[in-house]
Amino acid sequence: MPRVPEVYYAGEIPPHGGGTLVYNVIDNIDKARQYWEIKTRIEIKPTLDPKGVPVRNVYREVMSIAYGFFTPLEGFMTQNEVESVLKERRLLSGWLFPYPIVFDVTEEEWKASGAKVGDEVLLTLKGKPLAVIKVEEFYKLPEDKKAFADAVFGTPERNKEVVRVPFDEKMPGWLIYRCLKSHAIAGRVWVVNPPKFREPYVRFWIPPAQSRAYIKAKGWRFVVAHQTRNVPHVGHEMLMRRALFVAGIGERPADAVLVNAIIGAKRRGDYVDEAILEGHEALSRGGGYYFHADRHIVTMTLWDMRYGNPLESILHGIIRQNMGCTHHMFGRDHAAVGDYYDPYATQYLWTRGLPSYGINEPPHLTDKGLKIRPVHMGELAFCPKCGEWTYLGIPLDVPEVKQLPLCGHKPERISGSFLRGLIIEGIKPPSVIMRPEVHDVIVKWWKVYGYPYVTDKYLKLKEEQLEVELP
Amino acid sequence: MPRVPEVYYAGEIPPHGGGTLVYNVIDNIDKARQYWEIKTRIEIKPTLDPKGVPVRNVYREVMSIAYGFFTPLEGFMTQNEVESVLKERRLLSGWLFPYPIVFDVTEEEWKASGAKVGDEVLLTLKGKPLAVIKVEEFYKLPEDKKAFADAVFGTPERNKEVVRVPFDEKMPGWLIYRCLKSHAIAGRVWVVNPPKFREPYVRFWIPPAQSRAYIKAKGWRFVVAHQTRNVPHVGHEMLMRRALFVAGIGERPADAVLVNAIIGAKRRGDYVDEAILEGHEALSRGGGYYFHADRHIVTMTLWDMRYGNPLESILHGIIRQNMGCTHHMFGRDHAAVGDYYDPYATQYLWTRGLPSYGINEPPHLTDKGLKIRPVHMGELAFCPKCGEWTYLGIPLDVPEVKQLPLCGHKPERISGSFLRGLIIEGIKPPSVIMRPEVHDVIVKWWKVYGYPYVTDKYLKLKEEQLEVELP
Structure with a gap:
């Protein structure tokens, strides 16, 4: 029998640390x-x-x-x-x-x-x-x-x-x-x-107490968190759609996806933060209805991402548990850059622990660990024979998480950098790769900043302005 | 906190009744x-x-x-x-x-x-x-x-x-x-x-002891059972694909789909049993690879279906638990005919019980009940805007199972009878509706019996021959 942690409903899952939510803000x-x-x-x-x-x-x-x-x-x-x-x-x-x-x-x-x-x-x-x-x-x-x-x-x-x-x-x-x-x-x-918060950040700033209240008001029972630092292409969207089916208690799909974008220091060539947030928003609002609006919410956390793959996944789990999510989607190369970590380091952590870091059990199965549950997702690729985005599985040789591909075909993956190359050439990607509503958002911010991706100019402006103004 | 039953691995889930599998066959x-x-x-x-x-x-x-x-x-x-x-x-x-x-x-x-x-x-x-x-x-x-x-x-x-x-x-x-x-x-x-067993039944006759051994040999940890009495169109296939994502323990997709066809008395207009079995098989073998062959198995149970919707779902659960499955997919109008039962009667049973039948709790949450877990699936329809089969949700007003549609579009459903109408007119349905490999199976048996669906002649032959020969 597998080890299974306690199951909580979204919005009611205890904050990390076993106590109450921190709210060290003097509003008065x-x-x-x-x-x-x-x-x-x-x-x-x-x-x-x-x-x-x-x-x-x-x-x-x-x-x-x-x-x-x-x-x-x-x-x-x-x-x-x-x-x-x-x-x-x-x-x-x-x-x-x-x-x-x-x-x-x-x-x-x-x-x-x-x-x-x-x-x-x-x-x-x-x-x-x-x-x-x-x-x-x-x-x-x-x-x-x-x-x-x-x-x-x-x-x-x-x-x-x-x-x-x-x-x-x-x-x-x-x-x-x-x-x-x-x-x-x-x-x-x-x-x-x-x-x-400056526009457009203000409407995505939904701190834990508010996020929990929103989840409860919606009646969502299971909510899967999606970590992002990207404008969503259809592959990301399908990952979220599939993760929505996995996140539940194995009896029903989850109710909603909570997208939480990490907003902070940027690197040249990244998408600009405004486009990331509004690009995700475009999937359920502003014309695109690829997610039912009552199944999807886009939020942000201020953090200069550390790219610590398995370590970052713990912080991501803590943040989204505090926000009231029951599940967290982890895919290949979670919060990774370069080839420093094994592509499935995060999956390894959440099934075996990482004893060399002093973490002897998976974060959700250890004493004083997390209550949020991992959703282990492999990659997806559009399979022309299946006529849909098919699941490529997880090749990690750990029985708890190893997954075969869904179909027996060999679909081609489309890389994010290939897609960025298309866009910068002025080519509107086919809607099977990027939703037109999302492309519109990229173009909108392209016009504002003179370039679709992060430049030195954007970096300078970002550091001067940050995301907030102080009264 | 939701009530959650114990979790078992496929092949190791106890047979119904808490004892050992019945095998009253004298092989010697x-x-x-x-x-x-x-x-x-x-x-x-x-x-x-x-x-x-x-x-x-x-x-x-x-x-x-x-x-x-x-x-x-x-x-x-x-x-x-x-x-x-x-x-x-x-x-x-x-x-x-x-x-x-x-x-x-x-x-x-x-x-x-x-x-x-x-x-x-x-x-x-x-x-x-x-x-x-x-x-x-x-x-x-x-x-x-x-x-x-x-x-x-x-x-x-x-x-x-x-x-x-x-x-x-x-x-x-x-x-x-x-x-x-x-x-x-x-x-x-x-x-x-x-x-x-006569051809083609013999290779689908995989009784519980064999089915459990097969599951263990494959190393499958979570297996979702799919009940069928139909040749699969793409909508059925996508239901199974999505159910594969739900069935797990909310942390990962399941490993495999076990299709179990109910083989028995037929009605005029049904698909013939041979086409049902081989049609499902064609999804993973014989040319179609819409399921990876190591994620899909087609089996049969001899039973003259009673069409008892929620009651039938209990029997289906028992059969597939005995076969070693951990999950059972239940959709709209499960094992139903006509409008006798509420379309979501089975979902009602598995979330609330049916006290008027003396069943005071869901079958998997009651003492001396089942160990297999339900997977509650709404319908799917091809959404041209999403470019894939989208989930229509479950409108049943019971919080444990109520589900919103996945997208905010309004895709058209394709009915099985519309599809049967196409086929009998000699029209090969587009592959987004029926896989060509599945259509080939229908045509194969059409040639054998002179008609693609059950006729009086087929009924007579079926009753004379049954599925077996006695040595």
């Missing part, structure tokens, strides 16, 4: 205003790579913590907590958590602020109050940042199950940890000046 | 031969309707009992057991069972045989030994066969949850009970002369 403007007067201040600045390119902005972590996406995390980690996470991917409370979440500063910034342990320090963004951190500890991060980044993501020697190639500067997540400043401030954070 | 020819000499004999004759048309042949029940399809049933029911089944759809042992299974004879047949209680009586078919029944009881069936048939299937007055229209002679199952002879013999049966 009079109460909030008092904090704006705090004189001990630190300005939030982007993390820069050696060439000075911004690769992360910690304001996104402040927001995700305070609005409960990272529940039970209430603030930035202490040195002990970082060590615990690196040792066994657990918080000091014992709950699973994949990454050190640190608020890094230079020693000069710390000294200039005049802050000391026990203080409430105002964190400003673009010179305006954003949040307060109650300083629990000020400590030095490891001197050797390369070793620190390796400790976060793994090495082929130490993590033979899933790491294939040593990480380097081309891996954006590794680069973030590599580029952290020398010290870190630990402590709880509160947003004391709730930012206003 | 020397041992079997002794029984052939029994002088107390009864010849198996078809059940005839008032016009003399055969509507059932009890040899099929003898076979299904002896080979374990109806496990834990080992023989024909006593009067007490029939009453227990009619009262609460349970055997005297307490295990769920939907129908009285009776070996009916006339008083004259009984007297002519010279049999008495305690005897072993040889049952002959076409004059040759087939089986032995150890007589436990000889009793009179209810005089009023119409009332008896109503007691089996229900009435709109007594079974308001699901019966919409009173049953009558046009309902084949009701007609069978209506036409039973006056008396019944109860007792265990053994096949003492294992019949040889």
